[in-house]
Amino acid sequence: MRAGHCTVTDKLRPVELSACCVPSRLRAERLLSSRLHAQARPKAVRGATDGMVALAGGAFRMGTDDRSGFPADGEGPVRVVEVDPFLIDATAVTNAAFTHFVLATGYRTEAEMLGWSFVFAGDLPPALAASARRADATPWWCRVDGAHWRQPQGPGSTIEDRGTCPVVHVSWNDAQAYAEWAGKRLPTEAEWEYAARGGLDQAMYPWGSELTPGGTHMCNIWQGQFPTLNLAQDGYVGICPVKAFPPNGFGLYEMSGNVWEWCADWFSPDHHRHATSRNPVGPMDGWARVMRGGSYLCHESYCNRYRVAARTKQTPDSASSNVGFRCVRDMR
Template sequence: MQPATGPAAPTEADRPGGHGIEEVIIPAGAFEMGDAFGEGYPADGETPVHTVRISAFALDVTAVTNRQFAAFTAATGYRTESERHASSPVFHLLARANQKDVLGTSAGAQWWLNIRGADWAHPFGPDSHWSDQPDHPVVHVSWNDAQAYCRWAGRRLPTEAEWEYAARGGLTGQRYAWGNDLTPEGEHRCNIWQGRFPDRNTAEDGHIGTAPVASFPPNGYGLSDMAGNVWEWCQDWFHPKYYRLSPDTDPQGPPFGLGRCLRGGSYLCHDSYCNRYRVAARSSAPEDTASGNCGFRTARTLT
């Protein structure tokens, strides 16, 4: 499948600290936020469905790539938390490391190997390098790392409400960013797991790990990869009961929570255990953690 391309749009590339990713203007509007199908996990707090009004803002067409993140670290000397911790979780089928560098597995998720030397520049372990896949989304970045990048680029992370509104692409009440069918007319629209998780990925969508950004058709707003590929950090704190109290205009998330919000799912999502590639799906993680399936895209407030 050929990478999708969109029309030219204003970017930050020509501004000091700009990061060179195409952006689109997401128009102001209202939408029904949350899970209208009853398919979410109760602990994730995807209900009640509620009307939210969003002001216009700008959002990157794709997640930040290895190439762009390398430019950031070269310009600033920034070291990510995975680099400072000297290890990070890598999915077991993708690991490229000597056995001595495998420090253990994650409790309750034995498919995650904690690998010494895994970080954004070595996404599968010390025997890999970002330059082998420059147009893939950067991974092994924490929420704190994403914030540092945003400060350099003069941008910000999207709020969770902005993210869902943009991911819906102008569609109303649909399950996915493109409609209600996962593979309309047999066409794969996102990079998720096929086969038997976690041991056999048939790669029917063409990818076992991450895919180059914009490998699948964009949604109605011209945004790529709003489902699958990598989880994307949002600005908000996560709390499963927030929807009960959320304001109806430009909600910014609760004042505290159980980690930071993640949206979109990843290449590891599979309906046997994690159907969070649905547009309403939510997840979270501590702001100082990272893994081989978490990345981010940036937003800009319009003035």
């Protein structure tokens, strides 16, 4: 590092700002607070590792400055961060896995206790879609009484033939409860992005920079005109089973599309600008948690957040028919 300049090495080793780069005491205090908060993150080391992939960790370039992104979401700037080795589920948690959890614990999800959840209108029978209460700002979402993880489209629907599909209608709180039961935890946002990139540097998607390389669909997202016409050119109108598409370079499936995935961090559009570069975590508190990866409802016309660097947020008690999760575990 030269006086007055902040650089990183060619090997992408993160460099935290030195005194010459710190413009104020506030920035230094924020950096120290972030570092201490990251070091205090609880570890999870007792969970089984079946179905998990061990990742070596290390430094990578997180975020994007690409014009296709959403600057207001805090996708940029590109910065070098480093994560410790960890294990991550190869797939989103499935209905079958969540069933084991519920049978073992008697757990009831927040949607079950509340009595309703949001379902995409296009997934409903026409009569129910016509009569359901629509969300004002996003009328393609319907409040459906009786919709929850066992009844993803409301009363009369079932998961009997969907054991290998991701569980949905799970809030962040529900996902956290499952992770604790399994001896695991939810991934930090940095861990999630490191895993999703699959070893590629600044690629747009987990498999590379083309959405459909050679005309091949690599993820489950919306094709057509949202929300009225779904051409299902990728082979799926709704949620698909896990492992329906090829894995990324780390052997992880559906890191883009299919279902949004909860992360551990509270959401902030700018916290990362002042955060530690080693094992960063989100702010200490907030009103919404981070979600990553996009879902089968994402379309480039309004929400191309199936990109690796894309991020969004939702309150931790929220649930819907396109949100799931996967877990991680620390190395012993």
